[in-house]
Amino acid sequence: MDRNDRVVTAFAMLGHATFHTYELVLPIFVVIWLEAFSTTAAFLGAIVGASYALIGIGALPSGLLADRFGSRRLVAACLLGMAASFGIVSVAPTLAVLTIGLLLWGLAASLYHPAGLALISRGTKERGTAFAYHGAAGNVGVAIGPLFAAVLLAFVGWRAVAALLVVPALVATAVGLRLTFDETAGAAARGGDDGTADGDQPRDLAAFVASSKRLFTGGFALVFLTGILYGLYYRAAFTFLPDILADLPLFDPVTAFDRAFEPSQYVYSGLLLLGGVGQYVGGKLVDRIRVETALLGGYAVLAAIAIAFVPAANAGLVPLLAVAGLLGFAAFAIAPINQEAVSAYTAAESRGLSFGYSYTAIFGVGAVGASLAGVVLTHSTPAVLFAVIAGCAAIAALVGASLRSRSAHAGSPADAASDD
Incomplete structure (x- = not known):
């Protein structure tokens, strides 16, 4: 990677780590909010799901x-x-005010992924490696946020923890704005246009509709579908996972130094940390094999893990930790693979639009997974929930197989769109 690649990647890594610090600390708070605001998993799941939906x-x-x-x-x-x-x-006195805060968070958070991923896609020459580092940074936030919250919650109330979580975003902003880089160097090196305001961008509704139609005429439509299925899997699996783990006899609270510690929260943070390794491996993988093959294999593994989760929990601590670790690794390894698929099936000048659609699928439509998980757990069992998410991954694997077949006949992963 040259200097511009490194600086662009560093800037995006700051944003990504901060985004995920907030995103997956919410499930840690969900366990507390259920009691603090005297609500149900279904209702709180709908609120959290709505905040995630606004990201999309x-x-x-x-x-x-x-x-x-x-x-x-x-x-x-x-x-x-x-x-x-x-x-x-942090100061919400009622469930209504908490809802407002979470919805505003969703709106603010919606700005990151299309902007950050379009920046990497257009600004870096070694795109897969940049996605790998970017993904790994996200998982640093994914793991540190919940771990930070879990440790502090043993000593202070949830409101103080939420207030302290304001600091990382302020620090990241101050550091990031000091970095200088060329946002379009990668696309220029690959012979694409710069994708800025002077490019072929939709400037009115008719142009937007025309650009969208062009985008969905090729393989991107199938990539978009995998985004929906990934979002459903991701939200349904992780939103209530701390609560599912906490209900297992294996993770009864432990008292030490007159403080109660929840082992389930540390297991949750640990599996998310393994996701950082998964993101790095996934990004490196798509620099070496066809992205369609990676999609097929990745989603097939996710389906198998979902099927194995409840039997592993019933089998004992070691099998559960093994499957939970694989869940953290594989669920995040697929993210840079999805991102490379978006890049491969779209042209440089429409990267922001294509990532916008992709994250509408993952965070918008996929946010239904949080509500779905809340409803299933209110009226049924974790076994049913994991069967549902296994089905989502299995369908995504079939979509990956379809893309692989199409690309094999076309001779290029992006024949349906002009690549950069």
Whole structure:
């Protein structure tokens, strides 16, 4: 990687780590909020699901803005907005105010992924490696956020923990704005246009509709479908996972130094940390094999893990830890594979738009997974929930197989779209 690749990647890594610090600390708080606000898993799941859905709903306009104005300002606005919204969460006196804070967080967070991923896709020459580092940084946030919260919750209340979580976004903003880089160097090196405001961007509704039709005429439609299925799997699996683990006799609370510790929260943080390794491996993998093959294999593994989760929990601690670790690794290894698929099936000038659609699928439509998990766990069992998410992964594997077959006949993974 040259200097510009490294600086672009570092900037995106800051944003990604901060985004995920907030995103997956929410399930840690869910366990506490169920009691603090005297609500049900179904109702709270709907609220958290709505906040996640706003990430997807806002992703499409964010992608358009990234194509027109560049990514840097959008990422900074995202970081500041997430800090402000968590400030509201920390002082929420009622469930209604908590809901407002979470929804505002979802709106602010929606700015990150289309802008950050379009930046990597257009700004770096070694795209797969950049996605790998970017993904690994996200999992540092994924693991540190819940671990930070779990440790502090043993000593202080949840409101103090939420207030302290404002600090990472402010620090990341200050550091990130000091970095300088060329947002379009990678696309230029590959012979694509720069994808900025002077490029072929939709400037009115008719142009937007035309650009969207072009985008969905090729293989990107199937990539979009895998995004929906991944979002459903991801949200359904992780939103209530701390609660599922806490209900297992294996993870009864432990008292030490007159403090109660929840082993389940540390297991949850540990499996998320393994996701950082998965993100790195997934990003490196798509630099070496066809992205369609990686999609097929990755989703097949996720289906097998979901099927094995409840039997492993019933078998004892060691089998459960093994399958939980594989879940953390594989669920995040697929993310850079999805991102490379979006890049492979779209042209450089529409990367912001394509990532906007992709994250509308993952975070918008996929957010239904959080509500689905809440409803299933309220009325049924974790075994049913994991059977449902195994089905999502199995369908995504079949979509990957279809893309692999199409690309084999076309001779290129992106014949349906002009690549950069």
